[in-house]
Amino acid sequence: MKKRYTEEQIIKAIKQHEAGTKVDDICRDMGVSVGTFYNWRSKYAGLEVNEAKRLKELEAENNKLKKMLADKMLEVEAMKDVLSKKW
Template sequence: MKTKRYSTEQIIGILKEAEAGMPVKELCRKYGVSDATIYNWKSKYAGMSVSEAQRLKELESENHRLKKLVADQALDIQMLKEINSKKW
């Protein structure tokens, strides 16, 4: 699996260049990414500052942790129901 090539700070810097008027084709050549990648970055990071992107990353990791916690709780509840339903 290919690792990320650019950090969120670098991506935001690239998008700021695009907002400043640099053509997308030129950005693609300069940074070695495709048009689709630039447009995906725009949809995700458009109008963000670096601190907002870092906060987004923290919130996503916290959300992932909480989803995992809820899934574990649901599994525990299911196992307890299964144990209680059996006759001794």
């Protein structure tokens, strides 16, 4: 069963680890694997909750902009193909 954890929960778990709690204990309490915890730690270590939310917003905006760019590039290629066939 896959669970979704909020940034607050993830950062709280990382701060528990920094305070001295063992990773195995944290993972058992949350029901996640050790690998998942270390992935979270690599992404969220040193961040506060508001910074993590801002990071998530920026990632979403970046993905949206990448999709828009890809669509425009596809349109340009299609227009080039149309124009090259007319001549």
